[in-house]
Amino acid sequence: MNYFFVLNGKSMKKTALIIIASFFTAWFLYIGNIVHLPVFSTKDGPKAIYKGEKDLALTFNIGWGDEKAEPILDVLKKENVKSATFFLSGSWAERHPDLVARIVKEGYEIGILGYNYEDYTELEEAKIRQDIAKAQVAFKKLNVKDIKLVRAPTGHFDQKTLKIAERLGYTVIHWSIDSKDWTNPGTEQIINNVSRAKKGDIVLLHASDSAKQTEKALPHILKQLNKKGIELVTVSEMIANAKTKTSEIK
Template identity: 80%
Template sequence: MNSFYVFNGKVLKQLALVVTTAFVAAWFLYIGNLVHLPAFSAKDGPKAIYKGEKDLALTFNIGWGDEKAEPILDILKAGNVKSATFFLAGSWAERHPDLVARIVKEGYEIGMLGYNYEDYTELEEQKIRQDIAKAQVAFKTLNVKNIKLLRAPTGHFDKKTLKVAEGLGYTVVHWSVDSKDWTNPGVESIIKNASHATKGDILLFHASDSAKQTAKALPQILKDIHSKNLKLVSVSELMADAETKTNEIK
């Protein structure tokens, strides 16, 4: 009898080990499937997305203003551009619900640009959380759901910003090519700056009123992109399509 129970005890221990090992393996597989972009992990330090591997993402920041966003939407529609990502400040979105609704209706992606358009590197963590939370309320009121992308309002960010963003479930998106349209350098200069974009790039534009020349430059930029046979996608599509490149914040 004793030998019988000893034998079964060993079997049970072995069985328990097998079950435990299988459970742990399944758990890691599950987590691995959830975190399908391990490059976003902060394991080796906070990171921000700035480039993919193929296709091209047009991004437009809108922090304030009443005049420039609509003409840019008209140009994108006329150019049959189906995918782009608009990073909107919550304060601007509140004041322009019709334009926000149009962006959604025309199939463009919305990312968050905070609420008050403040420099996050100059704010404490709690103030950053409060600014993002206020923007969340604004977008929820406008029925804009499932925003997963965040761009630092002024383009400046640090480890503190990335830590807060990650904790709130956002991916911070920078850019690899800056059109510098916000400096109003002239239409030809904006076109030249944008011409450096190639596959995998995230291209930065602005649709705030301070960017006075973007709309004039955009039609030629779209022609140039078409001539390069580059497919325009949203930032999320760029992320899903390829291993996304990141920059570590020191």
């Protein structure tokens, strides 16, 4: 149904200025809330989850390497952390079946980090489907079942990627706090990068060999979170237990 209003010239100008001012105010507030996300906004389309409403999810990406994953698992066990989500590449999982089995045995969640370390925004749809499908096969062979989460290997994704993931039955997970541990900025800087984490955040960490300082930073990060009274959950638990914030992708 359409509504029509009759306004004189002065009222029309005044109304137009109010509408324009309101629009820009809302726009800047919106941008301020998502500026940390490397994605674009659009009215319609699939969405990626990057934040929850309560609790906090620690996520660890593992794409390659033989040395850092086990020490990270040792720290989590020592600190009595019961919930975490590991995004594993299929190629790494194939080469480290014992570590994959340990992750499952110790109650941690597994998500797919593709098969090869490739930027999905630079691949054709068929190649993205092929990469995810290859990872699916790898995890099935390792008897890892019911994987529902996927993360783009390089962290870069677009609407094309999300549509493919949705068709395959996966939810794309991004993050709201980036530890930047893979840049090896120093233990103190990694701790500081995560220090602003609060309830609802999804934290990005790495257990690949490129992240040489995460093992030392992790106990301090866990201590900070404990002081804040923040409960750790898996990403799936976060999705199930609270409303989630999503970012629509262009």
